[in-house]
Amino acid sequence: MEGILNTLTNFISADFRTAVPxxxxxxxxxxxxxxxxxxxxxxxxxxxxxxxxxxxxxxLGPWGGALLAGVSGLAxxxxxxxxxxxxxxxxxxVGTAFNIFAAGLSVTLNRRFLSGMTVTGYSLRPIxxxxxxxxxxxxxxxWQLLVYLTFLAVPLLQFMLYRSNLGLKIRATGEQPRACDSxxxxxxxVRTGVVLFSGILAGLAGSYVSLGQASTFIEGMVxxxxxxxxxxxxxxxxxxxxxxxxxxLFGAADALKYRLLTTALGSYYQFLNMLPYAxxxxxxxxxxxxxxxxxxxGKPYIKE
Amino acid sequence: MKQNAKQxxxxxxxxxxxxPLFSLVLALALGYLTMLLMGYDATKAYQSLWxxxxxxxxxxxxxxxxxxxxxxxxxxxxxxFKAGLINLGGEGQLxxxxxxxxxxxxxxxxLPTWLHxxxxxxxxFAGGAIWGAISGLLKVRFKASELITTIMLNxxxxxxxxxxxxxxxxKDQTAGAAPRMPAVADNVKLSLLLPRTxxxxxxxLALLALLLYYLFMWRxxxxxxxxxxxxxxxxxxxxxxxxxxNAVLAFGLAGGMAGLGGxxxxxxxxxxxxxxxxxxxGFSGVAVALLGNSQPLGILLAAxxxxxxxxxxxxxxxxAAVPSAMISMIQGIIIFFAVSPYLFTWLWTRLRPxxxxxxxxxxxxxxxxxxxxxIAPDQRKSEPEEKR
Numbered sequence: 001m002e003g004i005l006n007t008l009t010n011f012i013s014a015d016f017r018t019a020v021p022x023x024x025x026x027x028x029x030x031x032x033x034x035x036x037x038x039x040x041x042x043x044x045x046x047x048x049x050x051x052x053x054x055x056x057x058x059x060l061g062p063w064g065g066a067l068l069a070g071v072s073g074l075a076x077x078x079x080x081x082x083x084x085x086x087x088x089x090x091x092x093x094v095g096t097a098f099n100i101f102a103a104g105l106s107v108t109l110n111r112r113f114l115s116g117m118t119v120t121g122y123s124l125r126p127i128x129x130x131x132x133x134x135x136x137x138x139x140x141x142x143w144q145l146l147v148y149l150t151f152l153a154v155p156l157l158q159f160m161l162y163r164s165n166l167g168l169k170i171r172a173t174g175e176q177p178r179a180c181d182s183x184x185x186x187x188x189x190v191r192t193g194v195v196l197f198s199g200i201l202a203g204l205a206g207s208y209v210s211l212g213q214a215s216t217f218i219e220g221m222v223x224x225x226x227x228x229x230x231x232x233x234x235x236x237x238x239x240x241x242x243x244x245x246x247x248x249l250f251g252a253a254d255a256l257k258y259r260l261l262t263t264a265l266g267s268y269y270q271f272l273n274m275l276p277y278a279x280x281x282x283x284x285x286x287x288x289x290x291x292x293x294x295x296x297x298g299k300p301y302i303k304e
Numbered sequence: 305m306k307q308n309a310k311q312x313x314x315x316x317x318x319x320x321x322x323x324p325l326f327s328l329v330l331a332l333a334l335g336y337l338t339m340l341l342m343g344y345d346a347t348k349a350y351q352s353l354w355x356x357x358x359x360x361x362x363x364x365x366x367x368x369x370x371x372x373x374x375x376x377x378x379x380x381x382x383x384x385f386k387a388g389l390i391n392l393g394g395e396g397q398l399x400x401x402x403x404x405x406x407x408x409x410x411x412x413x414x415l416p417t418w419l420h421x422x423x424x425x426x427x428x429f430a431g432g433a434i435w436g437a438i439s440g441l442l443k444v445r446f447k448a449s450e451l452i453t454t455i456m457l458n459x460x461x462x463x464x465x466x467x468x469x470x471x472x473x474x475k476d477q478t479a480g481a482a483p484r485m486p487a488v489a490d491n492v493k494l495s496l497l498l499p500r501t502x503x504x505x506x507x508x509l510a511l512l513a514l515l516l517y518y519l520f521m522w523r524x525x526x527x528x529x530x531x532x533x534x535x536x537x538x539x540x541x542x543x544x545x546x547x548x549x550n551a552v553l554a555f556g557l558a559g560g561m562a563g564l565g566g567x568x569x570x571x572x573x574x575x576x577x578x579x580x581x582x583x584x585x586g587f588s589g590v591a592v593a594l595l596g597n598s599q600p601l602g603i604l605l606a607a608x609x610x611x612x613x614x615x616x617x618x619x620x621x622x623x624a625a626v627p628s629a630m631i632s633m634i635q636g637i638i639i640f641f642a643v644s645p646y647l648f649t650w651l652w653t654r655l656r657p658x659x660x661x662x663x664x665x666x667x668x669x670x671x672x673x674x675x676x677x678x679i680a681p682d683q684r685k686s687e688p689e690e691k692r
Contacts, residue, residue: 040451079640087644092390092451094640096590101636103584107629112342227455234449270467277456277463284448 009139011255016147017213019251021046024150025205025229026236026243027157028198033238034161035194036174036296037084040095042202043226044102045076049206051106051114054217057210058117065211066122066146066204073203074196076102081195085188088300099226107219114217121215122146122208144212146204151244158240170194174294177301187301202226224277231280238292246283253279320602323648324595327641328609335634339626349624356619357612363619365501369573371611373398373582375510376565377589378607379517380436380558382598386521387554388534393439393454394562395586396461397432401563403468404431406570406577409488417491424492428567429560435461436559440552450555458586469579476576487576494572504572511604513561518600520557530554562586584632588614591639610635 025042032039052072057065076098083094122144131141161167169190172180177187209225210217232250236242257272265272332350339346357367377394384391391397405428412420435457442448468474469483476486494504521527533540533550540547566582574581592610596602617631641647 104632
């Protein structure tokens with residue numbers, strides 16, 4: 001009994017650890033997708049933020065890391081917004097270019113500022129009282145601050161998207177930009193706003209990769225997590241709650257991978273590594289038919 | 305009238321060159337600034353970059369060596385793009401082609417060289433094509449976004465390569481060899497074009513691939529069908545074209561092209577497959593195709609630019625101690641500006657002091673350029689001819 005319970009809690013905490021950055025980034029993407037912006041630059045944003053977080057942490061401590069990650073996410077999103085919204089360039093194209101840009105920048109920053117530095121990771125913040133609970137305490141109430149915030153953000157953002165005026169504006173911008181314009185909603189301003197918001201979230205998500213899952217930056221460590229966040233957003237049917245479910249599912253695939261690594265299958269670890277990516281592909285097969293995908297997705301809005 | 309049309313064409317051709325050139329200059333300037341800010345010797349970096357590109361026969365040869373695979377991955381993206389599809393899976397397709405090509409390149413023996421080559425290229429093409437067609441099938445059958453599936457298949461292919469170089473029956477069993485697949489047979493290795501350099505005849509094959517891309521896309525019925533699907537899917541459907549089959553076909557051909565790029569780098573350069581031997585080529589190919597506007601000549605010029613920057617970047621790293629990754633950053637910036645034709649109009653309206661004209665220009669519909677990426681670059685070209 002004890003053994004099974006232990007296995008289960010280990011599995012779930014591994015699941016959470018993987019799910020958090022995917023979820024955090026996907027929450028931002030849900031908002032930008034709903035406003036009609038396809039942001040495949042998320043991968044690059046996370047990558048730049050991961051290295052910025054490590055640099056911030058090495059020179060100023062973990063809080064500095066979080067701050068720098070958020071700022072770098074914001075700055076990256078500003079670049080993306082300038083080209084896609086102000087200059088109306090194709091979003092996928094700019095996103096791809098941004099990822100190439102980010103791959104170069106992150107390596108350069110790493111070599112310049114991080115060689116020989118020690119990076120401090122985010123520290124665990126057990127919630128007084130609750131963390132003392134048997135089993136559940138350690139599982140749910142002994143995490144880094146960012147993890148609590150991520151899970152708290154889900155209902156909050158769900159409420160905002162569906163029950164607030166701003167949420168309505170955002171959704172309308174993605175569905176019927178021209179109609180929005182005619183009732184005085186500044187379409188491009190709303191879109192810029194959500195892109196910047198999703199940039200900050202992608203930045204924090206990136207910081208969790210370098211400061212939460214590890215306490216160091218390794219080149220290429222984001223390894224498709226930004227793209228997976230995009231898949232989480234699609235598989236979660238473009239809602240925050242859906243993204244939570246999808247992220248936990250992807251996290252479970254990853255946790256399963258780590259469990260199987262210690263078994264006889266471990267010598268074929270490459271196939272286990274394929275699991276999260278394969279599950280992403282398979283999940284898209286089932287959910288793409290009835291989707292909340294906005295009508296104006298990916299199309300720049302041109303005021304007449 | 306005829307004269308007029310010619311003039312228009314000339315100026316639009318010039319415009320097509322002007323924006324990439326402007327982007328290059330701007331990107332180099334921003335790169336220079338970044339290096340200064342980071343405390344690198346930027347002047348020395350660019351000097352060594354130049355040396356690494358044009359400094360010697362060897363440097364020029366090396367630039368062309370880097371150009372070769374980019375042409376293939378760029379054609380891969382461009383072919384799908386012309387058919388209205390987005391193929392971000394060039395890297396995975398390239399690796400799959402390289403794996404199957406090198407299996408047949410190393411295992412078969414005793415065949416006449418020309419037949420052996422044929423088998424290798426067919427296997428590499430098929431390897432890439434199948435990997436590409438999966439995304440096509442998922443798209444037409446399940447409406448799964450190819451944006452995500454192609455990228456996920458890249459990661460799966462990378463893991464497969466990692467398996468092949470470390471496990472039987474694929475790995476090289478030479479004692480003490482680093483993880484890799486066995487070397488291809490000596491007779492199928494591609495010959496050198498220039499002695500004492502690494503420039504191999506694969507470069508000529510890349511030019512041939514460009515020519516085939518042109519002939520297929522612009523001179524065959526299937527190519528025409530694909531381009532119609534890309535420009536106006538509804539028209540293609542209405543005209544009774546097999547849109548879904550065509551999408552899978554386009555993805556297959558695109559994947560095959562990337563696969564050929566993979567095996568040619570092995571036959572001409574590496575001789576055996578190692579993990580990560582082509583890292584980054586897929587996305588660079590996307591960038592090259594975008595910069596070259598998916599046109600054969602444009603791709604050639606853009607591939608040379610990116611190949612040269614890659615080659616020069618290696619020199620920059622050794623001579624000026626600036627990480628060669630800086631080159632990726634500059635390449636990203638080039639694309640930012642090169643795909644934003646509206647930039648000029650935007651800058652113009654900002655720079656003009658006259659406010660009234662500013663608001664007027666802003667309200668004008670964006671020049672055809674702004675939507676050209678979404679719709680059809682050739683449409684613009686055909687306009688003056690119709691007027692004539």
